[in-house]
Amino acid sequence: MDPNTLRINGRRLRESLETMARFGATPGGGVQRLTLSDEDRQARDQFVQWLKELDLTVTIDEMGNIFGLRPGKDNSLPPVLSGSHIDSQPKGGRFDGILGVMGPLEALRTLHENQVETLRPIAIVDWTNEEGSRFAPAMVASGVWAGALDKQWVYDRTDINGKRFEDELVRIGYKGDIPAKAWPVQAYYEYHIEQGPILEREGITIGAPKGILCLHWYDIYLEGEANQVGPTPMEGRHDALCAAAEMILKVNELPERMGGNMVATVGEIQNYPNSRNIIPDKVHFTVDIRSWDDDLALRAWDDLRTDCEAIAARRGCPIRIEETWRVEHSPFDEGLVKRVLANAEALGYSSLRMVSGAGHDASYMNQIAPTAMIFVPSIGGRSHVEVENTTWEDCEAGANVLLHCLLQSANEPQA
Numbered sequence: 495m496d497p498n499t500l501r502i503n504g505r506r507l508r509e510s511l512e513t514m515a516r517f518g519a520t521p522g523g524g525v526q527r528l529t530l531s532d533e534d535r536q537a538r539d540q541f542v543q544w545l546k547e548l549d550l551t552v553t554i555d556e557m558g559n560i561f562g563l564r565p566g567k568d569n570s571l572p573p574v575l576s577g578s579h580i581d582s583q584p585k586g587g588r589f590d591g592i593l594g595v596m597g598p599l600e601a602l603r604t605l606h607e608n609q610v611e612t613l614r615p616i617a618i619v620d621w622t623n624e625e626g627s628r629f630a631p632a633m634v635a636s637g638v639w640a641g642a643l644d645k646q647w648v649y650d651r652t653d654i655n656g657k658r659f660e661d662e663l664v665r666i667g668y669k670g671d672i673p674a675k676a677w678p679v680q681a682y683y684e685y686h687i688e689q690g691p692i693l694e695r696e697g698i699t700i701g702a703p704k705g706i707l708c709l710h711w712y713d714i715y716l717e718g719e720a721n722q723v724g725p726t727p728m729e730g731r732h733d734a735l736c737a738a739a740e741m742i743l744k745v746n747e748l749p750e751r752m753g754g755n756m757v758a759t760v761g762e763i764q765n766y767p768n769s770r771n772i773i774p775d776k777v778h779f780t781v782d783i784r785s786w787d788d789d790l791a792l793r794a795w796d797d798l799r800t801d802c803e804a805i806a807a808r809r810g811c812p813i814r815i816e817e818t819w820r821v822e823h824s825p826f827d828e829g830l831v832k833r834v835l836a837n838a839e840a841l842g843y844s845s846l847r848m849v850s851g852a853g854h855d856a857s858y859m860n861q862i863a864p865t866a867m868i869f870v871p872s873i874g875g876r877s878h879v880e881v882e883n884t885t886w887e888d889c890e891a892g893a894n895v896l897l898h899c900l901l902q903s904a905n906e907p908q909a
């Protein structure tokens with residue numbers, strides 16, 4: 495048969511996504527499948543079973559990354575790789591991550607049932623802990639695999655209950671013995687929902703991001719002085735929460751101050767002792783800064799840091815700042831981005847060049863292999879929420895683009 499006429503099975507893709515949505519399903523129609531939780535394990539077990547049904551070679555590495563390899567005609571050539579993540583945010587949606595695992599699975603099922611051979615092997619991957627919401631930071635397992643992060647450092651990360659990453663990996667039975675170490679990859683494709691409003695607003699089906707914004711994470715800890723709220727006069731208080739409040743607004747104003755092309759967010763805060771009649775004496779909050787321009791983000795942080803230190807000094811609340819995580823902006827491989835656009839056109843889908851505001855495992859993969867992503871619209875631009883949604887037609891369209899990108903990369907001879 496002519497491989498150009500191949501199409502994935504949209505109904506089967508939908509069934510796979512619906513099956514996965516049952517693991518950690520929330521009453522609000524989303525999923526809560528935190529990394530290394532029981533729900534994560536259930537979804538992994540299902541995924542592994544599906545890989546085995548396709549006769550793929552399944553390997554699990556020491557970070558819990560799950561790979562399924564489909565042989566090619568020449569298995570000495572580097573494989574083409576595609577994947578994303580099975581874990582979700584707390585009260586997350588049914589498409590973030592999992593679409594990029596079920597999409598390549600559906601593409602491989604299509605090749606399998608049509609007995610299509612490729613020159614190179616094709617592999618599919620589920621990266622552990624993409625979200626970073628239970629164990630910060632995010633994308634740690636692709637980071638270790640790509641050589642950007644230290645394995646032991648990740649193993650020792652703890653969740654809010656003090657549970658260690660490595661212990662939880664062992665507990666759910668997914669600490670494999672294969673080293674988490676990159677092998678040569680011909681091309682890496684990550685299929686994902688856009689998680690923003692642009693494709694829907696423009697009425698476009700396929701997004702081809704030119705790359706991912708840089709991402710800087712900080713943790714700020716403030717100390718105040720606790721006291722009974724009634725008898726303590728307003729003057730002379732050291733209220734850590736008030737100091738934090740001033741700083742949070744500085745974060746919000748930062749992008750405009752820097753002239754745009756940036757977003758900055760405080761998304762998490764802990765206040766202690768969190769009692770209505772005690773002046774707060776300990777606050778922790780997070781800062782997230784993203785831009786296409788790494789230098790601009792660093793200059794913004796310098797300004798913000800100066801402001802926060804001044805606020806802390808004025809309010810008499812000692813401040814401690816941790817620079818938790820930095821990923822530089824990642825421009826994707828231009829040849830692969832063009833391939834995504836060309837396949838969208840050949841399949842009759844509208845398409846758009848854009849950037850990715852969200853971080854993805856593709857950031858780390860981009861450091862070691864030619865990388866591109868395929869985006870489909872998020873209804874209402876909503877993601878990391880239970881109402882996150884994408885039409886089944888768009889899910890199918892993106893998987894068809896992925897299928898043909900995989901086929902073309904997997905048939906490239908050795909340069």
Ligand SMILES: [Zn+2]
Pocket residue numbers: 579590591624686
């Ligand atoms: Zn994701």
